Amino acid sequence: MVDHQKKGKANRASGRRFEEKTREFLEKQGLVVGRWTNNLVLENGEYKIVPSKPLMKFNPFTKVMQILNTNTGFPDYFAFLPGKETEIIGYESKKGKYLDKEEKAKCAWYLKNLIFSRIFIMYPGEKRGTVETWEFKEEESGASTA
Numbered sequence: 678m679v680d681h682q683k684k685g686k687a688n689r690a691s692g693r694r695f696e697e698k699t700r701e702f703l704e705k706q707g708l709v710v711g712r713w714t715n716n717l718v719l720e721n722g723e724y725k726i727v728p729s730k731p732l733m734k735f736n737p738f739t740k741v742m743q744i745l746n747t748n749t750g751f752p753d754y755f756a757f758l759p760g761k762e763t764e765i766i767g768y769e770s771k772k773g774k775y776l777d778k779e780e781k782a783k784c785a786w787y788l789k790n791l792i793f794s795r796i797f798i799m800y801p802g803e804k805r806g807t808v809e810t811w812e813f814k815e816e817e818s819g820a821s822t823a
Contacts, residue, residue: 708756767793774800
């Protein structure tokens with residue numbers, strides 16, 4: 678029988694490790710990298726940028742709130758090349774390579790409103806330990822951007 682709690686814990690840990698590997702990959706390319714700590718929320722048919730909140734869960738046995746994830750912003754990172762500070766690029770780490778419909782809509786909104794000049798999706802390569810990328814294009818979203 679599958680223990681979903683253990684599997685979820687392992688998947689979150691694996692995702693965190695891949696995000697850190699992505700950051701190291703970007704820094705090795707000479708980019709200045711920072712964590713994007715904002716998120717988009719749909720309010721009254723329009724997107725609004727708000728600070729992301731940590732994912733918290735109450736443990737009834739210990740009577741303590743546990744912080745499961747402090748890095749809930751989308752995309753995961755923003756980066757720029759020194760000397761080219763006007764071109765801010767967003768980077769999202771995805772173990773599964775693909776974005777869901779909501780994430781595609783957020784990427785399209787960021788590009789349309791010039792928050793980021795480009796957005797790249799980082800995913801594990803075929804060879805163990807490698808990171809590959811593909812650039813998100815606004816026309817790929819397939820969703821309306823309010």
